Each structure stands twice: as C-alpha cells, then as structure tokens.
Amino acid sequence: MLTNHSGGNSVAEKLACSPASSGHPWDGPKRWYPNGNLALGYNPPGVRNTDSALPLHPSEPVIHDYACDGPAPGNLAFRWTYGSNVAAKNRDPRVQVVQYNEDTFVLRQNVCVHWEAPFTYLLFGNAGALLIDTGATANARHYPLRETVDAIITRWGQARGRRKVPLTVALTSGEDVAQNQGLVQFAGRPDTTLVPKPLEVMKRFYGLESHWPSGTGAIDLGDRVIEVIPTPGAHKDGVSFYDPYCDLLFTGDLLFPGKINIGNDRDFTASLERLEAFAGSRPVKWILGGHIEMMFVPGRYYPRFATYKPYERVLEMEPALIGEAIRYAREVQGKDMMLIRPDFVLFNGVSPDQRTRVWPEGVPYFSPPRPF
Amino acid sequence: MDRRSFLGYNAAAAAIPLSGAGLAGLSDAAAAATRPAPVDFKSNLPASGQFPDKWICGSSSCMDNTDPPVQVHWYNAHTAILRQNKAYSYEAPFAPLYFGNDRVLLLDEGFVQLRNDWDQRGVVDQCIEDWCRRNGRDPASMELLVAFTHLHADHYAAANQFADRPNTRCMGLTHEEMVGFWGMTEFPEERVTLDLGGRDILIWGSPGHVVSEFAYYDSYTQILFTGDMFYRGRCYISFWQPWFDSMKRLIDFCDTHPVTHVMGCHVEISKDGQDYAYGMTYQPDEAPVQMTVQQLREAYAYAQTVTEPGIYFTGTVFLCNQTRGTTTIDQNPYRYS
Numbered sequence: 001m002l003t004n005h006s007g008g009n010s011v012a013e014k015l016a017c018s019p020a021s022s023g024h025p026w027d028g029p030k031r032w033y034p035n036g037n038l039a040l041g042y043n044p045p046g047v048r049n050t051d052s053a054l055p056l057h058p059s060e061p062v063i064h065d066y067a068c069d070g071p072a073p074g075n076l077a078f079r080w081t082y083g084s085n086v087a088a089k090n091r092d093p094r095v096q097v098v099q100y101n102e103d104t105f106v107l108r109q110n111v112c113v114h115w116e117a118p119f120t121y122l123l124f125g126n127a128g129a130l131l132i133d134t135g136a137t138a139n140a141r142h143y144p145l146r147e148t149v150d151a152i153i154t155r156w157g158q159a160r161g162r163r164k165v166p167l168t169v170a171l172t173s174g175e176d177v178a179q180n181q182g183l184v185q186f187a188g189r190p191d192t193t194l195v196p197k198p199l200e201v202m203k204r205f206y207g208l209e210s211h212w213p214s215g216t217g218a219i220d221l222g223d224r225v226i227e228v229i230p231t232p233g234a235h236k237d238g239v240s241f242y243d244p245y246c247d248l249l250f251t252g253d254l255l256f257p258g259k260i261n262i263g264n265d266r267d268f269t270a271s272l273e274r275l276e277a278f279a280g281s282r283p284v285k286w287i288l289g290g291h292i293e294m295m296f297v298p299g300r301y302y303p304r305f306a307t308y309k310p311y312e313r314v315l316e317m318e319p320a321l322i323g324e325a326i327r328y329a330r331e332v333q334g335k336d337m338m339l340i341r342p343d344f345v346l347f348n349g350v351s352p353d354q355r356t357r358v359w360p361e362g363v364p365y366f367s368p369p370r371p372f
Numbered sequence: 373m374d375r376r377s378f379l380g381y382n383a384a385a386a387a388i389p390l391s392g393a394g395l396a397g398l399s400d401a402a403a404a405a406t407r408p409a410p411v412d413f414k415s416n417l418p419a420s421g422q423f424p425d426k427w428i429c430g431s432s433s434c435m436d437n438t439d440p441p442v443q444v445h446w447y448n449a450h451t452a453i454l455r456q457n458k459a460y461s462y463e464a465p466f467a468p469l470y471f472g473n474d475r476v477l478l479l480d481e482g483f484v485q486l487r488n489d490w491d492q493r494g495v496v497d498q499c500i501e502d503w504c505r506r507n508g509r510d511p512a513s514m515e516l517l518v519a520f521t522h523l524h525a526d527h528y529a530a531a532n533q534f535a536d537r538p539n540t541r542c543m544g545l546t547h548e549e550m551v552g553f554w555g556m557t558e559f560p561e562e563r564v565t566l567d568l569g570g571r572d573i574l575i576w577g578s579p580g581h582v583v584s585e586f587a588y589y590d591s592y593t594q595i596l597f598t599g600d601m602f603y604r605g606r607c608y609i610s611f612w613q614p615w616f617d618s619m620k621r622l623i624d625f626c627d628t629h630p631v632t633h634v635m636g637c638h639v640e641i642s643k644d645g646q647d648y649a650y651g652m653t654y655q656p657d658e659a660p661v662q663m664t665v666q667q668l669r670e671a672y673a674y675a676q677t678v679t680e681p682g683i684y685f686t687g688t689v690f691l692c693n694q695t696r697g698t699t700t701i702d703q704n705p706y707r708y709s
Binding site for chain 2: 085086087088089090091094110112113114115137139141142143175176234235236261262263264303304305306307347349350351352353354355
C-alpha cells in the first residue's frame with residue numbers, strides 16, 4: 001500500500017497549495033514520493049526530535065528537544081473511525097487515539113456515541129500537557145475521555161521518566177456543547193488546570209482582558225509554548241491555538257472541513273483576517289479543526305446527526321484555505337444565506353439544516369454511491 | 373386471479389372443497405376438527421386496544437443502546453404495532469401488523485435492508501407464530517401481505533427480506549404496481565376493501581407527501597393510518613393541492629365512519645410541541661403516535677388558511693409546505709450580535 005503522506009519535513013510539503021485546488025493535502029500541484037525522496041538525505045534535521053526511546057531506565061526525566069527547523073515530523077496516517085450503518089451495533093473504540101508524533105496525539109469521539117464526533121488534541125511539553133477540547137459527551141461510561149487521556153499521559157510519562165505531568169484543559173469554545181461536555185470528567189483531577197469557561201474569566205486566564213480579541217495569550221508546556229489566538233465568530237468565546245513545534249493551528253469550530261455555523265458574521269470575518277495575519281508570521285503546516293462533515297468529494301457533506309460517514313474528507317486543511325474562507329465570509333456577510341465551497345460550507349443566519357440549490361461555479365459535482 | 377378478485381378472495385373458504393374432494397386423510401380431518409372457530413372481527417366494534425405510555429425512543433449514545441431493533445407492541449390480541457429503534461435508524465417508523473382469519477397485513481417494513489443489520493422478517497415471523505399459537509392456526513396457512521403506505525425507502529426498505537418467504541405477496545416498488553396491488557383504477561378517490569378473513573381494511577389514495585401514498589382504515593380497531601402525509605411531526609408536503617384534497621378525503625371519511633385514532637408513521641415532536649430536528653437519534657420526551665380526529669380536523673382547518681409555502685404549526689403537527697428542499701425549523705443556538 002502506497003501512502004502519500006510524506007511527513008512534515010519534505011521540501012515538497014512546503015510548496016504552497018493552489019487555492020483553486022480542493023485544499024486537500026494530497027491534491028494540488030506538488031509531487032509526492034511514495035518511496036521516499038532520496039534528495040532530502042538520510043538525516044534531515046527533524047530526526048533529533050524523535051530520540052526518547054533510547055534510555056531503558058532513565059535516571060532523570062528526559063528533556064526533549066522541542067526546537068526544530070520546520071514542522072516537527074508527524075503524520076495522520078490512519079483512517080478515522082466512521083460509524084456504522086446500524087449505530088447500535090458499532091464496536092469501534094469510543095475514543096479513537098492517533099499518535100501524530102511522540103508528543104502530539106489526536107483523539108476522536110466515536111460518531112456512534114455522539115454524531116458531532118469531535119476531535120480532541122493532546123500536546124506534551126517538558127513541563128506539562130495540554131488537552132484542547134473535551135468532546136460532546138459527559139458520561140464517562142459512554143465516552144471515557146479522562147481514562148484515555150490518563151492512560152496516554154501515564155505512558156508518555158514512563159517513556160520520559162516523569163511521574164508527574166501537569167495537565168491543562170482548554171477549550172476552543174467554552175459554550176460549545178460539542179466540545180465542553182467532557183470537561184466534568186476532569187473535575188478534581190490532581191495536577192490539573194481547567195481553563196475557566198465563562199468568557200470574562202477565560203480572558204483573564206489568558207491575560208487578554210484588555211486586548212480581546214486583538215492580542216494573543218500563551219500556555220507554556222515547557223519548551224513548547226502554545227499560543228492562544230482569540231477567534232470569536234462561530235462562538236462568541238472562540239479561541240484558536242497554535243503549536244510552534246508541529247506548526248499546527250487548532251481552529252475548533254471557526255474553520256473546519258464541515259458545515260460552519262457563523263455566530264456573528266463581522267466577528268467571523270475579522271477573526272479569519274487576524275488568523276491569516278498570524279499564520280503569515282508563523283510557519284503553518286496544517287489547520288486542524290474540531291470536526292469533519294465534508295465528504296471526500298468537493299462540496300458534499302453529511303447531514304447533521306449522521307452516524308455513518310464512510311466517505312469523510314480528511315481532517316487536515318492547508319493554510320491557504322484561510323484566504324478562501326475570508327473571501328467567502330465577506331460574500332455572506334450581512335446576508336442570511338448558506339454558501340458551499342469544496343472544503344467547507346458557510347451558514348450565516350440560516351438554519352443549520354438549510355439547503356440550497358446553488359452549486360459553486362467550476363466545482364465538479366460528484367455523487368458518491370449511497371451505502372444504503 | 374386478477375388483482376381485483378384477490379382483494380375479496382378468502383383462502384380458507386377456497387381450501388375446503390379441496391379437502392372435501394375425497395382426498396382428506398385422517399390428519400386433514402383432524403386438523404379441520406381442531407381448527408378453532410374464526411375470530412369475529414365484526415361485532416363489538418371498535419375493538420379495544422392500548423397504545424404504550426412510552427415507546428422506545430433511542431438513547432443519548434447510540435452504541436450504548438440496549439433496546440431491541442424494533443419494539444413489538446400488541447395493541448390488542450389481533451393487532452401489533454412495530455416501532456423501529458432510533459439507534460438502528462433515525463427514521464424510527466411505526467408499522468402496524470393486522471391479523472385476519474386468513475391473512476396478515478404488514479404495513480411498512482422499516483428502514484433496514486439487510487437481515488445482517490437486523491432481522492425485520494424474523495420479528496414479523498415471530499409475531500405471526502405467536503398469534504397463530506394463541507389462536508390455534510398453522511403459520512404456514514396464513515398469507516402475508518407485505519405492503520406499505522408510500523414509496524419512500526424508510527417504509528419499504530425491508531421488503532426484500534420477504535421476497536423468498538412462502539405464502540407471501542409483496543407490493544411492487546412502482547406507482548403502477550402499488551395502485552394495481554389494491555386493484556384500483558381510480559386513484560386516489562376510489563376506496564377499496566381488503567378482506568383479511570373477516571377483517572376489512574379500507575384503502576384509498578392519499579397523495580401529497582409523495583404521489584404514491586395510501587390511507588388505510590382498519591374496520592376492527594377503527595384506526596385510521598395516515599402514513600407520512602399526516603403524522604405527529606413534520607408533514608413534508610411536496611404537492612400542496614393534492615395534499616389538501618387528501619386531507620379533505622380524510623375529513624369526509626371521518627364524517628361518515630367511526631375513527632378511534634389517527635396514526636402516522638413517525639413521531640418528531642415532544643409532548644410540549646418542541647421539534648426534534650431531522651435525523652435525531654434520541655427523543656426522550658416524544659409525543660404519542662396516536663392522534664384524535666379532532667386534531668386532524670384542526671389541522672385541516674388550519675390548512676385552509678395556508679396560501680404560501682412555509683412551515684406552519686397547527687398545534688399538533690408541523691405543515692412543511694414545499695420547504696423540504698430549502699429550510700427547516702431550527703436555529704443556530706450560538707448566534708450573537
């Protein structure tokens with residue numbers, strides 16, 4: 001089986017994706033190397049970020065080197081679970097864990113536990129860990145997020161010779177019930193900081209009281225400082241996170257390959273513009289949102305509440321998509337309408353189930369076979 | 373036998389001359405002697421029956437649902453109502469199973485195709501077996517009619533599970549075959565009578581939600597089954613005038629016939645009138661499936677004031693007049709200014 005995920009460190013990866021393409025990482029003009037690219041050499045700089053397995057019984061905590069040229073190597077090489085035709089008979093894991101790299105994990109809620117199937121991100125640094133978002137289900141029997149996170153932290157701590165790993169739990173939006181429900185599972189957890197949910201308290205936590213939404217905050221994980229960018233628009237308390245180690249931008253409900261419900265169109269456009277400026281000043285490899293609702297054919301998406309999504313688009317988005325989102329956010333601003341693009345759909349002032357017969361010009365229309 | 377004569381054809385009566393023609397062995401004679409008297413479906417009407425207080429209605433986590441794929445509720449000894457589990461399909465349709473002395477009528481087959489996903493036919497076979505045991509019949513002698521209210525997949529998807537079942541007639545999946553199955557030539561006004569063996573089902577056309585839809589009235593329980601053109605939820609009206617005319621036919625029918633309950637195929641509304649959005653898999657506080665004739669009359673009265681496409685609430689149901697392809701009821705809860 002060939003794979004065209006060539007990892008983050010290849011030169012080809014850095015070629016800008018044409019905004020006219022679908023924004024899909026393996027679409028576009030760049031060449032891909034299924035058998036590796038000999039021209040890059042055997043010992044690219046990224047290898048030094050992946051050295052923690054060597055000491056069998058480390059006498060002291062391993063200090064990992066988070067300084068790197070370009071994005072830290074990492075990959076989303078596995079298929080997301082996609083539910084089943086009969087949701088009650090699904091036997092996939094309730095929380096799917098994908099290791100992006102040794103210090104970065106992507107967790108996804110099973111779509112047969114909750115149709116929103118949100119993504120949750122777990123990042124490690126030398127001084128602690130950060131959990132971004134907490135899923136759509138509070139009941140730990142249905143959705144054992146805390147148990148899963150604890151297991152990953154324990155495993156990571158063993159590899160790094162650390163007994164204590166302080167955890168911070170932050171949300172891309174405190175009000176979003178598709179992301180804040182699992183928070184209660186972390187109540188009372190030792191060595192844990194929960195970023196407060198109410199907007200004003202949250203601003204204070206990030207030190208943004210006086211410059212919301214123009215400033216940025218930071219969460220220092222120890223040699224890995226996660227930046228917090230206020231991005232209201234989908235939610236009035238929306239924030240995005242930037243990881244300078246993997247060069248990933250976590251945008252929650254603001255920008256994701258799915259049906260983006262705009263909460264306030266002026267804020268939405270302004271936040272995307274700030275995000276674009278931010279991304280222009282930092283290297284960004286991928287944007288990772290909170291959900292997937294698009295199919296892998298352009299402009300087609302799953303309806304709300306679907307529990308079987310075999311044709312999902314991949315999670316990752318190219319940074320060029322911010323520009324496209326800005327362009328079309330301006331187009332819907334001030335109008336009650338929905339607008340279909342190949343990689344996302346904007347809903348402004350209309351029902352989340354709104355439909356339209358307007359199809360974007362120049363985008364081919366494919367109908368994937370109905371599974372049922 | 374043509375379509376028309378099969379409606380009134382009585383299989384048991386036709387079988388008697390055969391066994392009486394000198395071929396009857398001991399076992400046939402014994403069977404005839406022990407065959408119980410036919411159930412009387414014509415006296416003491418309407419036959420009483422009970423709807424459950426609460427149907428299975430999904431669960432907050434689908435994969436943790438432990439309910440059966442379909443709930444079988446016996447409304448009375450000769451009438452079962454099936455309700456599909458929301459965790460098996462969000463459509464969760466209701467499907468009555470009417471028993472007569474010679475035939476069983478299954479109206480709607482639920483939103484499942486493969487028996488591997490779940491076994492609708494096994495459930496129906498079990499119901500027939502239970503009824504036959506209680507009433508001293510041989511299940512093999514009961515003809516099963518696999519019909520449906522209208523030509524949408526959540527109502528006929530499981531029909532193919534019955535394709536190889538003995539002693540079974542399946543309604544075809546075209547308008548022509550559906551109308552022909554009931555021997556109609558004057559759809560939708562023509563009203564035909566289906567004889568299940570002492571139990572009459574009255575059937576007529578009810579287009580509006582789709583072109584190919586019927587209303588079914590059971591003369592025994594006097595339940596009027598209105599399919600998807602009128603049910604406790606969002607009545608998606610694709611064709612307004614035909615739908616309005618169908619409503620008029622239902623009202624006219626209620627003027628001339630006793631009706632105990634009006635029953636639709638789905639419930640998409642809570643007890644206090646909240647809409648459960650399309651596709652939801654958990655309806656913890658859902659309204660009952662049965663409605664009164666009064667509620668039908670109110671909806672008809674309301675419909676007389678409707679002149680434009682749009683979504684209207686009659687107090688019982690939502691009338692979604694030609695809106696299905698464009699808009700819905702719910703709002704983005706996170707909007708702010």
